[in-house]
Amino acid sequence: MSNLVEIKDLSIGYHNKSGKLIYVLKNISLQIKPGETVGLVGESGSGKSTLGQAMMGYLRLGSKVIGGKVTFAGNDMFALTPRQLEKIRGNKIALIPQNAGKSLTPTIRVGRQIIESILLNTSMEKSAAKSRMIELLGQVRLPHPEVIAERYPHELSGGQQQRVAVAMAIAGEPAMLVLDEPTTGLDVTTQAHILKLLREIVTKLGTAMMYISHDMGVIARVSDRVALMYAGEIVEDATAVEMFKSPAHPYARGLLQSIPRLSLAGIPKSMPGQPPIPGSLPGCSFAPRCPFVTEVCHTTPPDFVPIQNQARLVRCHHWEKVVAADFTQELKSVFHVFEHKTQDRPAIELKDVEISYHKPGLLEKLRNTPQPPATVSDVTLSVRGGETLALVGESGSGKSTIVRTISGLLPAKSGSIKFLYSDLKVAVDERPLDLCRQVQLIFQNPDASLNPRHTVAEILDQPLKLYFPQLNRDERRARQIEILERVRLDGRYRLRYPGQLSGGEKQRVAIARAFVAMPEVVLCDEVTSALDVSVQAAVLDLLADLQREHKTTYIFIAHDLAVVRAIADRVAVLYQGRLCEVGTVDEIFSPPYHPYTETLLGAVLVPDPESEPKLLASDTPELAPPAQGCAFQRRCPKFMRGVCDIETPPWRSLEDAEDHKIRCHIALDELSAKQSKIIVAD
Amino acid sequence: MTVQTQVSEQKIVIKRQSPLLETWQNLRRSWSGMFGLGLITLHFLIALLSPVIVPHDPLEMDSKNRSAPPSAEHWFGTDKLGRDVFSRSMVGGRVSIMVTVFGISLAMFWGGLTGILLGFLGGWVDEIVMRVVDALLAIPWLLVLLIIVSAFGTDAWIQTLTFGFTYGYTAIRVARAATLDHVTDDYVLSARARGERRRTIVLKELLPNVLDILLVDGAMNWSWMLLGFSSLSFLGFGVPPPTPDWGFMIAINREILATQPWSVFGPALMLSTLIVGINLFADALAKALGLDRSQGAPV
Numbered sequence: 001m002s003n004l005v006e007i008k009d010l011s012i013g014y015h016n017k018s019g020k021l022i023y024v025l026k027n028i029s030l031q032i033k034p035g036e037t038v039g040l041v042g043e044s045g046s047g048k049s050t051l052g053q054a055m056m057g058y059l060r061l062g063s064k065v066i067g068g069k070v071t072f073a074g075n076d077m078f079a080l081t082p083r084q085l086e087k088i089r090g091n092k093i094a095l096i097p098q099n100a101g102k103s104l105t106p107t108i109r110v111g112r113q114i115i116e117s118i119l120l121n122t123s124m125e126k127s128a129a130k131s132r133m134i135e136l137l138g139q140v141r142l143p144h145p146e147v148i149a150e151r152y153p154h155e156l157s158g159g160q161q162q163r164v165a166v167a168m169a170i171a172g173e174p175a176m177l178v179l180d181e182p183t184t185g186l187d188v189t190t191q192a193h194i195l196k197l198l199r200e201i202v203t204k205l206g207t208a209m210m211y212i213s214h215d216m217g218v219i220a221r222v223s224d225r226v227a228l229m230y231a232g233e234i235v236e237d238a239t240a241v242e243m244f245k246s247p248a249h250p251y252a253r254g255l256l257q258s259i260p261r262l263s264l265a266g267i268p269k270s271m272p273g274q275p276p277i278p279g280s281l282p283g284c285s286f287a288p289r290c291p292f293v294t295e296v297c298h299t300t301p302p303d304f305v306p307i308q309n310q311a312r313l314v315r316c317h318h319w320e321k322v323v324a325a326d327f328t329q330e331l332k333s334v335f336h337v338f339e340h341k342t343q344d345r346p347a348i349e350l351k352d353v354e355i356s357y358h359k360p361g362l363l364e365k366l367r368n369t370p371q372p373p374a375t376v377s378d379v380t381l382s383v384r385g386g387e388t389l390a391l392v393g394e395s396g397s398g399k400s401t402i403v404r405t406i407s408g409l410l411p412a413k414s415g416s417i418k419f420l421y422s423d424l425k426v427a428v429d430e431r432p433l434d435l436c437r438q439v440q441l442i443f444q445n446p447d448a449s450l451n452p453r454h455t456v457a458e459i460l461d462q463p464l465k466l467y468f469p470q471l472n473r474d475e476r477r478a479r480q481i482e483i484l485e486r487v488r489l490d491g492r493y494r495l496r497y498p499g500q501l502s503g504g505e506k507q508r509v510a511i512a513r514a515f516v517a518m519p520e521v522v523l524c525d526e527v528t529s530a531l532d533v534s535v536q537a538a539v540l541d542l543l544a545d546l547q548r549e550h551k552t553t554y555i556f557i558a559h560d561l562a563v564v565r566a567i568a569d570r571v572a573v574l575y576q577g578r579l580c581e582v583g584t585v586d587e588i589f590s591p592p593y594h595p596y597t598e599t600l601l602g603a604v605l606v607p608d609p610e611s612e613p614k615l616l617a618s619d620t621p622e623l624a625p626p627a628q629g630c631a632f633q634r635r636c637p638k639f640m641r642g643v644c645d646i647e648t649p650p651w652r653s654l655e656d657a658e659d660h661k662i663r664c665h666i667a668l669d670e671l672s673a674k675q676s677k678i679i680v681a682d
Numbered sequence: 683m684t685v686q687t688q689v690s691e692q693k694i695v696i697k698r699q700s701p702l703l704e705t706w707q708n709l710r711r712s713w714s715g716m717f718g719l720g721l722i723t724l725h726f727l728i729a730l731l732s733p734v735i736v737p738h739d740p741l742e743m744d745s746k747n748r749s750a751p752p753s754a755e756h757w758f759g760t761d762k763l764g765r766d767v768f769s770r771s772m773v774g775g776r777v778s779i780m781v782t783v784f785g786i787s788l789a790m791f792w793g794g795l796t797g798i799l800l801g802f803l804g805g806w807v808d809e810i811v812m813r814v815v816d817a818l819l820a821i822p823w824l825l826v827l828l829i830i831v832s833a834f835g836t837d838a839w840i841q842t843l844t845f846g847f848t849y850g851y852t853a854i855r856v857a858r859a860a861t862l863d864h865v866t867d868d869y870v871l872s873a874r875a876r877g878e879r880r881r882t883i884v885l886k887e888l889l890p891n892v893l894d895i896l897l898v899d900g901a902m903n904w905s906w907m908l909l910g911f912s913s914l915s916f917l918g919f920g921v922p923p924p925t926p927d928w929g930f931m932i933a934i935n936r937e938i939l940a941t942q943p944w945s946v947f948g949p950a951l952m953l954s955t956l957i958v959g960i961n962l963f964a965d966a967l968a969k970a971l972g973l974d975r976s977q978g979a980p981v
Contacts, residue, residue: 407875428877436877449868453890462886463876517876 004176004208005032005055009068012050012059013279023279024050024063026232029304034175037202037209039223039240041216043255043532044503045275046229048212052178055210056093057085073175091121094174098181100165104153110164111137111149114171121172136167141197143620159190159619163197170201176208183218187394188559190619192603195221214532216259217605220244221613228252231285232278234304237313240609246327248307248314250290253322257334258537259607260566262589267566269334270538274502284317292318338544340551342569343385347521347553348406348424353379353415355398355405355577373625374413376401376577378648383570385520388547388554390568390585392561392600398577399557403523406555407441419521437467440514444526446506450498456484456509457494463517479516487512487542504535508542515546521553528563540567561604565589570659573597576624578631583660592654592672594662596632630665638666705894708970715966721959725775725952732773738766740773740926752944759944761935770926771948775956777921778928781841782907788846789853789907790900796850797857798888802865802880812858815851823848824913831919841920845910849903853896860895861888894971901964905957912953928953 010028013021025047032038042048050060054070057077070077072093077085089095097103105113114133118124124132137145140163153161162182169177179198183191199222202209211222219226219240226243228236228251236249247253254271261268273289281287287297296317304315307323316322356374376398383389391399404410406417408428417424422435443449450459460480464471471479481491487508498506507527514522524543528536544567547554558564564571564585571588573581573596581594588597595617602614617635625631629645636644643665652668653661662668709715738756744764752759758767800808818826830844864870865888873883914920915929923930928949935945 409871409875428875431877433877436875441872441875443868443872445868449872451869451887451890454886462873462878462882466876466878466882513872 003031004034004073006071010070011066011068012054012063013066014063023232026279028234030227032208035206035208037211037222037224039219039226040210040212041219041226042229047232048229049180052180052210052212055178056089056095091172092174093176094169096165096169096179096182098184100161104161106153109150109152114168117168117171136171140167158186162194173205178210180212189603192613192615193619216607220607220609221605231275235315242312244607244609246323248319248323249316250292250322251286255534257331258534260562262562262565262604262606264335266335266337267540267544268537270541271534292321338548340548342387345385346382347385348383349418350379350381351416354413355401356413373627379579381572383553385553386551387569388556388567390556390558390564390571391574392564392571393574397574399574400525403525403555403557407439407523437517438520440517440519441523442510442514442527445530446510449510450506452498456496459509459513460516463513467517483512483516503531507531507539524554524556526557576631579663581662587657587660591675592668593675594664595636595638598675705970709966712966714962718959718962721955722963725956728772729776729779736769736772738769740770741924749942758948761945767945767948771952774926774928774931774949775952777838778908778911781838782904782911784842785845786900786904786907789849790896793850793853794857794896797854798861798884798892801858801861802884802888815854818851827914836919836922845907849907856899857892857896860892864888864891898964898968901960901967905960908957
């Protein structure tokens with residue numbers, strides 16, 4: 001079969017301020033057959049989006065084609081006139097962007113936007129287009145297509161918006177879809193549903209897909225073939241099974257080893273170093289970080305050569321040595337567990353905490369209107385000293401709300417929050433300074449949590465000046481250097497601005513800022529989710545190491561269950577601000593499960609093309625928790641009418657494990673009888 | 683089991699560069715910005731040195747040479763009292779530049795800080811103050827200026843304070859809007875969670891991030907203030923005669939504009955070159971700071 005897309009020796013670059021040529025892509029060769037799904041994976045800055053756009057004949061402003069060409073169905077994409085390109089784009093090759101919410105026009109109803117796309121890309125009459133639009137909305141599994149078509153984009157949830165974007169893209173029945181991280185930012189359950197839908201659609205229509213993602217789990221799920229990018233080059237091009245079971249490039253190996261896995265306890269191995277600027281090294285771009293490196297790697301760039309069978313290509317001098325080592329065995333050995341002692345006394349205790357964003361107005365108070373159910377309600381948790389408690393749940397489950405209340409940024413409506421002997425229910429402005437010092441907060445995105453106008457020294461100086469006013473300048477400087485070395489940066493970083501640091505370095509500075517205050521409790525809000533996988537492991541390592549040394553208590557928010565598995569001692573599963581299940585990591589990750597935990601675990605995409613997620617509950621989003629009964633009632637696959645929607649479920653626990661509590665109407669032995677272990681350890 | 687943690691992320695040498703230096707380098711690449719900066723510098727030099735370098739005493743009346751056209755001796759001619767227009771034009775900017783430079787600094791200082799504080803505090807304080815600002819903005823600015831100046835006199839310090847006050851409340855709006863962009867950022871939240879005082883958050887966290895917008899806005903407003911001062915002089919509330927001033931020179935010579943255009947040309951040229959210079963510089967500064975209009979940033 002002839003290739004639908006043929007990219008040959010494509011190089012794209014731009015000239016920087018001083019007129020030097022900087023490569024973005026270098027010597028890319030890639031073929032895509034009709035109906036084939038190719039996953040394009042790589043870390044941020046590896047050039048995957050640029051390649052995706054180049055396939056559609058787009059170039060970013062200022063960059064240009066240095067060499068090579070892209071052929072799509074016989075057309076040289078960079079030789080076509082804009083008029084000719086218009087005919088191909090949308091019609092034969094369509095793009096599904098990362099953020100559907102931003103790519104849909106906010107002022108036009110989604111139905112009309114789809115009709116527009118139908119009229120533009122097909123020869124269909126206007127009268128027929130409407131019924132086709134309804135058909136398309138049905139095809140992407142949106143309930144009540146006629147109702148959805150009349151909505152504006154902001155009235156749809158993120159998952160629904162993404163479905164509309166898919167409907168628009170397939171309106172012209174294109175031969176090829178380019179998907180640029182379409183599920184990043186969606187909840188795990190929604191993501192699993194969208195991926196399933198995409199697979200079904202392309203199988204039915206025979207569409208080829210180029211799926212761009214940084215998430216190995218997603219790539220494993222959708223791709224027939226995987227192309228791995230590093231520093232503007234494709235370093236390995238293999239079938240999904242080959243890539244995930246026995247990677248032949250050292251980078252592929254390192255990357256796969258650095259992913260936390262549900263089936264393996266402990267923290268994976270991190271990859272040292274960072275990618276170079278494409279084309280800046282004389283030899284192999286991966287040589288400085290490669291464990292297989294030899295003399296030749298630093299001097300001669302390796303060729304992209306076929307190995308084993310003709311369909312697999314690798315850019316490495318030593319691929320034979322790499323393939324020879326057994327990957328599955330090695331994978332198990334790289335996971336390591338940090339032993340740390342937890343104290344018996346509880347450090348933080350939450351009792352019947354209720355938090356509400358709703359502020360009743362004067363009129364509502366006078367009229368005595370009933371208040372809407374609180375955002376977070378009935379949360380009772382205790383965290384032991386030196387322990388890591390993970391809060392788990394989808395977006396809107398109240399994880400961040402709870403953490404912000406503990407840090408005093410949000411008021412709690414009722415209940416009590418205690419830290420040792422102090423009351424944490426008071427707002428941060430009214431807390432004594434020493435209490436502020438003991439509870440520190442680390443944010444998800446270091447780009448936002450570090451002031452871009454401060455040097456690292458100024459950033460670290462702020463908590464020092466605030467909490468330790470007795471220190472003089474030199475003493476503060478000494479402490480800064482000490483903590484920087486502790487987070488494995490060095491003193492020279494003091495004079496840099498956050499903009500001059502990489503993502504992982506920035507998060508280290510944010511961690512250093514929290515630990516320079518010598519806290520007892522550190523609240524971590526999704527601290528690794530904005531980082532690349534190879535860096536994520538190193539940050540988890542650092543957190544575990546600091547915990548062991550300072551006996552710090554962590555409350556750790558994460559949506560990635562594999563990360564939770566890697567670092568947490570105990571887990572609390574939340575849905576709509578209500579606790580569903582509390583227990584140790586092992587208890588949570590094995591039956592009996594709360595139906596919601598089971599749904600979450602089932603939807604996790606593991607980096608293994610042979611495993612398939614179990615989609616148990618629908619991904620219909622909920623805006624507010626139900627007024628009475630179980631929080632999960634509307635989505636629960638085991639819903640019992642007359643019970644679950646009326647009575648608040650009781651806490652149940654097994655006799656031999658008092659601390660493992662599940663909040664469900666169904667008895668635990670009944671639950672575990674129906675459930676099989678979702679995570680199978682190899 | 684414990685495992686030695688890996689040393690990660692090798693260090694790469696990055697040239698240390700402060701944002702200020704970077705802005706200057708960007709600015710230097712802009713031809714129009716450097717031209718504007720040149721004009722501003724030239725005006726400052728003239729204002730500073732003019733008493734020494736003027737060819738004639740600007741107050742000296744040459745009774746034989748009244749209303750004379752430009753000549754080798756009087757480059758811009760003379761006015762109806764026989765005073766040298768070229769010399770008067772050079773000296774005529776001294777008061778207005780001084781008043782507006784102090785005025786704009788004062789305006790940006792109090793307006794900027796008030797705006798940031800309001801943006802940070804929010805709530806009913808913000809609501810009340812902003813409504814007062816809206817009400818003040820609704821009154822034509824020249825009217826406000828005239829009322830204050832006629833009530834308190836035309837002393838240069840009174841004028842500076844007046845300009846500083848009236849232009850300050852436009853700065854409040856700009857600073858508040860810019861602050862609202864940053865106040866929800868995590869670094870502000872992080873400072874609050876640390877228990878930092880409000881003063882520290884406003885001065886150390888928010889001000890550095892709003893400063894660039896304030897600088898550009900200040901430069902723009904400076905040129906408006908110059909025009910405002912000249913208008914005031916034009917109406918007779920500016921510099922008391924016989925001290926020369928651009929606006930007043932244009933005012934008294936406007937009746938003879940048709941017959942002796944040279945008498946207005948000098949001050950008009952000086953005033954407009956300074957304003958053009960400021961505007962070019964402000965535009966280039968905005969671009970150098972990354973606040974380009976084309977990127978949708980507030981300028």
